[in-house]
Structures are given as C-alpha cells and as structure tokens.
Amino acid sequence: MDPMIAALLRPEAYGHPVEALELLETHASWVILTGPYAYKLKKPVNFGFLDFSSSEQRLHCCREELRLNRRLSPELYLGLEPVHGPAERASFQGDGPVIEHAVRMRQFPQSDLLPAALARGAVGAAAFDAFAEDLARFQASAAVAQPGSSFGTPEAVRAPVDANLRALAAVPTAQPALAQLAPWVEAEFERLTPLLAQRLRQGWIREGHGDLHLGNLLLDGGRIAAFDCLEFSPQLRWIDTISELAFLAMDLAERGRPDLAHRLRDRLLELTGDRQGLELWRWYTVYRATVRAKVAALRGDQPGLDAGERMAQRSDLKAYLELALASTRTGPVALVLTHGPSGSGKSWLSQELVERLGAIRLRSDVERKRPFGLWGIPAVRERQGDPYAPAVSEELFAQWLPALARQLLTAGCLTVVDATFGLRRARRPLEELAHELGVPLLILELQTPPELARSRIQARRRRGLDPSDADLAVLEQQLRNWEPLEGDERGWTLRVPTTAAGESDGAATAALLLETLSAVEPAAPLAPAQGRPLDF
Template sequence: MTENTDFHHRLLTGLIRLLESRGEAVTRIETHISSVLLCGNRAYKIKKPLDLGFLDFSTLERRRFCCEEEVRLNRRLAPDIYLGVVAVTGTPEHPQLGGEGKPIEYAVEMRRFSQAGLLSDASEALTPELADAIADRLAAFHAGIERAGPDQPYGDPQRVLFPMTQNFDQIRDLTGGAAARPLQQLEAWTRQQYQALEPTLRRRKAEGFIRECHGDLHLGNIAVDEGTLIIFDGIEFNPDLRWIDTMNELAFLLMDLDGRGHPGLAQRVLNRYLEQSGDYAGVALIRFYQVYRAMVRAKVAAIRLRQPGLDAAAGAALEQEFSGYLEQAAGYTRPRPQALLLTHGPSGSGKSTVTGALLERLPGVIRLRSDVERKRLAGMTAAAASGSGLESGIYTPAFSRRTYRRLLDLSAALLEAGFSPLVDATFLKQAQRRPFLDLAEQRGVPWLILDFQVPLAELRRRVSGRKARGGDVSEADLAVLERQIEGSEPLDDREQARVLTWTPEQPVAAERVRECLWPGA
C-alpha cells in the first residue's frame, strides 16, 4: 500500500466514524477512481490519489480542481443533486467536513437519490415517454452548452481518430491476440469510414457541433428518482473525453440502449432528438461513433477480465460481454436495407400519431415532419404559434414549396447516410410527391406511400378538437382542412402501385410495411 492510498484508507475510516457518530448509517461504494460515502440524504464523493495517465488525482490541488469541475459540469444537468465542494479538515483519524483549519482533502457533496432508479438496473422504467424525456433533455442541453472555438484542438479529425485506433491496440494487448480477425475487420472499417467522413468531421467543428458535453452518457448515469429525471456523473477529469461532437454523445446512449435490448427505444430517442435539434446532417456520423462506443465498452470488459481474483463465473460473464460488444460493433458496420416512405392524407388523418408508433418497429427509419420543418425554416420552435392565416405567413404556396424542398434535401442526405426517411406531410399534390419518388428510384431504393383515409366528418371533428385544445405542432383549422380537400389530387397509377392504405378500421402494422418494402428480409 502506497503512502497516498494509506492516507485515503485512513481518511475514509475516519469519515465513516464521524458520520456514524451523528447517528447515520453509512454505506461505502468503491469505483476505480473514487470512494463514495452514503449517509442519510447525502453522498460524499472523495477522489482517490491516482495518476492513470488519462486522469490525474495525484495531488490535493488536482483533486480540489477536479471536484470543482465535477460540480460545475454536472450542475448543468443535475443542479439539485450537486450541492458543492466541501473541504475536509483535521487529521485522517479525526476529520471534519467543512471545519476550520487547513484542508487535507476535498469531497463533492451530493443529494442522495435511490440507486434503484438507475436505468441500467431498472429496464421496466424505460417507457416511450421516458425515452422522449431523455431525448428532449439531451437536445436542450446540447443547444445551450459551450462550443469549441476554431483555435482549440478538440474535434480536429486526427484527434477524433486517435482514441478509436488506440482502442484496438489496447484491446489486442489486453487479450493477447484473441479475436484478432474481428478486431482487424472493425479497425479496417473504422479507418475506411474515417477517410470518407473526414470532410464531415471538419465541417462539424466549423459549424459548432464540438461542444463541452456530458462525456459518459449511458444508462448507468441516468436515473429516475421520485418521478424526476436525473443525468449525472459527467466526465470532469479529462476535457478530451467531454469536448466531443454532440453526435458522439448521442451515439453512446443509442449504443447502450441497443446493447441492453431496447432497439425500439433507441430508434425513438434518435428520432425525437433529431426532431428537437434539427441536426439531421449529423446522422452521417452515428454508426461511426456507435462502433467506437461499443469498442470502448469491449475494452472495459477486457480490462476487467485481467483483474486478479476473478472467479470462473465472473470471467465467463465478462468474456460473453466482451464478445457481445464486438458483435454489436460489427452489426453497425453492416448495410441495412433502405427505403423512402411518404404519408398521404389531409390534416387530422392520423399521420403523425401512426408514423410515430411505427418508428420503433422500423430500424433505420428517420421521420421528417413537415409541420416541424416548416416552422424551423421560419426560425420558430415546433410549439410556437405562427399566427399565420389561410395561405399567408408560413403557409403561402411559396413557403410550402420551400418546406417540401427542405424535406427533399433532408431525405437525400438521410439516404446518403444509410438511413431511410419517412416523410410525414399531406402530399396532396402530385408535384409534391413526384420528386420524392424520383429520388428513391435514382438511389435504387424502394418507396412506399402510406395513404390515410378517414371519413370527412371524423376529420372535421379531430381538427376542430385539436385546435380547441391547442399545443399541437400543426396549426391547421377547419378552413385549412376544407381547402386541402378541395385541392387534393388523387394518387396516379404509378403511385397506386405502391400504396398501403390506413383506415381507423384497418390500421397498418409495421410488419406489413416491412413486408411491402423488403419482402423476405
């Protein structure tokens, strides 16, 4: 035991004695870089005096600084949890929290919350509504955090590639050459993708998408406590690990959801985040970063396999975990079948509700909503009211053409990135539909029209009710509905050949959509 670790051990023993003297039961939790003492409604996190290269807690000054950084960074997402930094005074055997005298250590003081709420352990808590809340919180967080300047090194392409290739080298050293072929294939794919994506990486930095993120966004760092969403334990010890592309951060969460058996919720989070942020261009990097994040997890499993004293059962579980992450990474490198889907139907026919439910069952499908993108073009949030009347403001024919052009451009970009756009718009005019069908045929992917047919009386009831309730993205009223019905152009023979009709009596299941697009897949 070194002098520093002996000091840390004696200090913890003294702190436990201090807290127990106050009548509190104390639980001690150890991680490889910190010790946490849980007592009553408080948690005290003390950093271990270590220098691991990628982190340096070796001096009291460094530990103080990192405690302050931990509070600063994590208050952005969990202000009610991170209460502050408290000095530990006295001696290791007789310490005081916040007492008088010269500090001998520092601790992060936190409000304690139930560990039962950790989403890594409570899969039943992962509902679609919670997935939406996480995506909304993340999109809002990313919109408000600091961006890397052009003179800062963060986000430079070589700096993005280095930890990825370093992972492969480290895993080979840890495993002694095991899994050599899949590692070689994954590294080759990573390098090939890097070459293709280097201009995108440069553009992402220039456009401000390298930001001071959380850095460690997986389900083990997300909890629900008494109905409150908590995102905690962001990285404070190494700025390189948190000054990253926002898509890198999102990819870690998506990878973790996939790996824990929630691919549908990963789809939902991805779509909700993109709709909130508008960062559809970033999806070109999603799989690149998902492979990286899966390989980081594979490396962690390989490190744990080298721990002394591991019993046979634990070793077998870690070997399975390691192999699982390799296979998950490999899965992200395999091309998925693609398609382009359009909705067709007037306001109130259920397009957004139905397509929202389909997304979780259609891997790789990303929805584009005309109501949202129309307002984004106008510099408005989706929830904002434009105050536009019939065929005025953002609903003039010219603005509608701009909206459909944006939807077409986004669809082309999503297809280029290997995803499948589902365009949620009325598409009541042939001139609106034709460019999308042409795009699909030019790209060599199948297309499908989801035709929503609802009786006019029911449409009127839905639209008037929605307008009365307020709060919907769509601003259509009865006058808009009547104009849509009057000007609607029926599907032609070309379009009728690839249509699935949805009615309230005969809804369309995701399995039927897949069968029409990719028979036998």
C-alpha cells in the same frame, strides 16, 4: 481496503446524522453513501486516458466535476468537502491536515438509476421525449469550440477510437472483433475526414457531458436527469453533439430497447435540425460501443471481484463488441412517403416506423415552421412572414423536403417523409429524388374514414401539443382538392387500413414495409407535373 476509506466508513466521520454507510466502487472512484448524502472520492490511479495519481490532479478534477455537473443537475451537486487526516482517522470534520477532497452530492436510491428504472418498467417514451428537449437545450447553451481549437479536429476524433482499440488489443477474447473493426475504422475515417473538419467549423463541437450512458442517468421526480459528466479529459468532453446522442442511443440498444433509442434520436434531431450529423452516426456508435467494451475489460480485471461479477463484465465486453460490429453495417435505405389527409394517423404511423425500424422522419409540419423560428432548439428565425403562405408551401415541397431527404438517403437512412401529399405535384419532387438516387420508393396510403379524421383533429386541437395547425376547415379543403394516387404511383403503394380501434397496425405495416423493400424497383422518371398551387 484503503485506510482512509476504512476510516470514512465510521458514522463519527461525518458532521451530520448517518442512516447507514455503504461503499460503492468503480475503477476510478469510491462513493460512500450515508443516507442523506453521498461522498465521491477519486482513487489515486493512472489509466493513461485518466490520471488521478496526484492530489493536485484529484482536486482539480473534483472542482471540474462540480462545475460541469451543475450545468445539468445543480440540485444533486452540493459542494466540495475536505477530508481531514491522518488517513487511519480520516474524517469530514475536525482540524487535522487536509489529505483529500470529496464531491458531496444529494444521495438518491440506486434503484432510480436508468438501468434499474428501465428494467422495472418505470420509465417510458414520454420521459425520453422530455429528456430529448432537456438535452437539446443543454447542447444549445454549451460552450462552442472555436475554429483553430484542438478540440473536434479529425485527429482529435480519431485519437480516442485508436486508444480504445489499443486497450482492447490486450484482451484475447476481443481479437476476432478487432480484426474486423480496425480496417473499417481506417477506411471510414478517411471517408469522413472532410466532414469532421466541417463540423468543427460549423460549431457542432461543444463542451458536452462526455459520458452520457444509462448508468449516468437518473429518474428523479419522474424526469430523467444526467449526472457524472466526464471531468478528467477535456478532449473527451469537447465533442460533437451527435457523438453524445450516439452514446446514449447505443447503450439503449445494447440494453434491449432499440425502440427508445430510435425515438430519442428522432426527437432530438427534429428539435436540433442536425440531420447532417447522421452521416457520422455509425462512426460514433462504433466509438461509443468500444468505449463501453474497454470499460468492461478494465472492470473485469479489477481485484476483488467474485466469479459472478467477473462473468458479468465479460458478458458486457462481448455484447458491446458485437454491437460495434453490427454498427459498421448499414440497414435498408429507402424513401417512404405518407399519403393521407390531416387526422388520418400519418404521424402516429411514422412514429411507429421510427421506433420499430430505426427510420428517420421528416415532418412537413415541423420543417415548415423551423425557418420561421416556430420550431426547434435553439429557435432560429431565418425568414419573416407567414409559414403557410402559398410560396412557402411551394418551397417546402419542391426544395426543402427533397434537400433534407437527399441528405438522409445519402447518409444511408431509411427515410420517412410525413406529409399529406394530397397533390401529385407535391409528391413528384420526392418521387424523382428516389429515381435519381436509385433507392426504393414506397407510398403508405392511409385509408382513414373522414369522420374519424375529423374527430382526431378536434381531439388534437384540444390537447394543443402537435406541430400541425390543421383544423376542420383545412381538412375539408384537402378533401375537396384531393388527387388520388394514380398510374405508376400505384406500383409503389402500400395500403394501410385503419383497425376497428381506429389506429393503423404499426407492427404489421413495419413488417410489410421491410418485406416489400427488397422487391421494390427504383422509381421511374416522371414528366413534369402541372396542377393546383400547394396552398395546404
């Protein structure tokens, strides 16, 4: 053991009461737990992508660690503490020469880290919804890379992917996966290069967390808190916001919780409105999976591991490489419309499709409000006036929703548009889009009794947490003007009955949707529609 660390494992090395001393170790750091506080010290190592070999570099990175993490968890990061020498009598008190520095943190139970909290069922969907809002606010306030910066250029995006592949090339068991990943990376980078340059110009490259996986998340007082930002490399920290999200979603999927990964992605993108970023989703998921594979390989080569620990790292390496390969493949692409009045359970069902199938959802209630600054983080007011004006409804269904759906479908997403679609001329632009793009179209017809829809609307308005402003008067107007599915639309329809408990069967609907997709023909062209104005 390092002499300095051995000396710091003595209670008398601390100027406060020590409950118990425990040493945690990673490939780059030592963390000493004392009970009330944790002290993190950087190892004098150089892995190429991480260089802590000099005392100056370690001190700089300690300072950066404090600055970066106080943006997200200021209550965890308490300060910088000098270590006084000599090494064999190292202490956080005394007047000897300063031989090292440590970041002092409020200690928390290791059982509150997200992997452990997930394993025992202590963290669920509501916590991830709240974290999506926290992450959206953090990203909105983060420093933005300016055009001309070296951060976020196509070359800067490509470099760490290549570095991961080079590191994994030294791992014999990784060779079969690399034989498939390397040519995919080459072809995909060529395809995405113009978009990567555009993302930098548009301001999506920001000083983020940089290492946002489950092991760097904590369940703290019922909320998820992020810590341990990537302090040692600005190039790996100044990244596309969609890359940050892809890292956490990838890690959730690898841990057997794709439902939470899909829910987090849907919630964050609904808040930010960044559907363009989904074109980069597979690229960044592959990148992040190879990051974790590389880390597993490095940890597996550390001296002092027992057989069980070494086997666990090999298992992680294999799992992350398999996930990287799976991420190079696209899933089913289709356009799915809901059809049911307010209170019929459309949003509940579309949420089920998000979590079970990885669908991307467009909610008319949200997209109607976004241009008026009434939804989203950050809230951006691009228009004035009434979001429920007839002219706004015309634009929403004729232009905004079709444009967003086109973006998602061309990015290879299973796309669900959650709206009442009670008038055929509201449905028609999206039906024509499916035909134009040659993708299957399905309409989910929710068969909900009106009395149940009324009771849901009343309950929803009492809670006040839904983007829909529909009340009972709106529902009655919808029912009076309702235009049922007809003609060719019936060939694209799946009926979704309501169960005795008053809900749709999300699992059965998801399974039936997947089963049906392979047999559904692209929508046929339709004649222009006439009818009532889209005033709801």
